[in-house]
Amino acid sequence: LTGATKMQRISVGRRVGSGLRCAPNATRCTGAFTSPFGQHGRYASTLVAVEHNAEYTHTNSWAMGGVAAAMAGATLAVASTVPTVNAESTTATNTVKQTEPEWKEVVRGNYNNRIREWSTPEKVFNTFASVKKSDGEYYMSLNDFCNAILPFDYRSSSEQRPVTQVPDFIFLADLDKDQLISFGEYLFFVTLLGIPKQHFQAAFAMFDLDGSGKLSQGEFKNLMHVLRASSPYTQKQREHNSEVQNAGMFTYFFGENGNAEITYPQFTEFLHKLKDGLLAMEFERYASHENPNVMTARNFGMAVVSYAHPADVPHFLDRVNSLTVNQGQITFAEFKAFSHALEKVEEIALAIQLYATGGSVNKPDFARAVDVISGVKLTQTQLDIIFHVFDRNGDGKLDANEVMSVMKKRANRGLSHHRDTGFNRRLVCAWECLTRTTAD
Secondary structure (H helix, E strand, C coil): CCCCCCCCCCCCCEEECEEEEECCCCCCEEEEEEEHHHEEEEEEEEEEEECCCCEEEEEEEEEECCCCEEEEEEEEEECCCCCCEECCCCCCCCCCCCCCCCCCHCCCHHHHHHHHHCCCCHHHHHHCCCEEEECEEEEEEEEHHHHHHHCCCCCCCCCCCCCCCCCHHHHHHHHCCCCCCCCCHHHHHHHHHHHHHHHHHHHHHHHHCCCEEEECCHHHHHHHHHHHHHHCCCCCCCCHHHHHHHHHHHHHHHCCCCCCCEEHHHHHHHHHHHHHHHHHHHHHHHHCCCCCEEEEEHHHHHHHHHHCCCHHHHHHHHHHCCCCHHEEEEEEHHHHHHHHEEEHHHHHHHHHHHHEECEEEHHHHHHHHHHHHHHHCCCCCHHHHHHHHHHCCCCHHHHHEHHHHHHHHHCCCCCCCCCCCCCCHHHHHHHHHHHHHHHC
């Protein structure tokens, strides 16, 4: 984008390619560009014309994971999404704001977000697993696992922190102590993360045939098989059952010989360690460089809005980036309490609807709904950040449906919708994306 006067951000179907050519100080750029993403997919687009502050028309084809979809004649606006290119620079190395990632990172990040949201567990694992062991199989590091579960981090790379603290649930499953996660272990973890706690309790009781309050290894494997089949995220993963059943967790639960039994309290204890461990990893990811024990107001906002609909992310990022260091900090205990409150997100959403006037809710009613339903009292800093980010018109109220849709997706980590890769579903998704973008 060198030399393109005030041309800040170009998004083609929320993807940006390389190779676009613009003359110095030009207001019009033409060319063709492609953005390859290795074995996992390819997005190619032929750009007809791009003009400063104008709309442009392009044709494109998108092939991902062996399934092709074609959309032609789409008209999209030059979107105000990260990153921002320095309009005053005409050098070959445009400067990017320190608080924003480079545009290449955004391209890959948006692509990875789509992999997380629409692909099967096997595709997600193959996309993020980076460690190849001597057995020829790929494994996930801690940061691979974190990147596979959490959305793209829209901060600059200089602000991002790698995950270094190993959570307890990794130690429990890691029989060879290499701190790596196999595909079977990954599938086991995401099955648990994608199923509401109350469903586990009901399923556990149903498989406890003798009413002893315990499950044998065979009964537990049958339970996990049923849960995977009922989970929107894992139900399309019909293979690799043996890998899941040989995961290190089964040795932890049932011993080397597999003769031990597991009680529901033991199982829920592990479930809490899994969810709290993921929260700890997320907190470390967004923790302040100056003080790793707190999260800045801006970083807390980033952790929340990263789950918003892609079309809404640019607006929310502008709001988040306007937060200052003077607007408070979030401790891990507060971050954990906020996340635990969202375990009751459906009930909270219903309570807010009862309070909402014209579809909007004010700060006291929002805080009371969370407190009454979950027992969590959000701090004033948390409330101020949430309302700063989601209050679009500054009237002190939130659109109840908008904010709760983001909170619901955060609560289930984006694992609650189906991953049907059929042609019809792809056409539906493509049409929804096209109409949403056109409307915006």
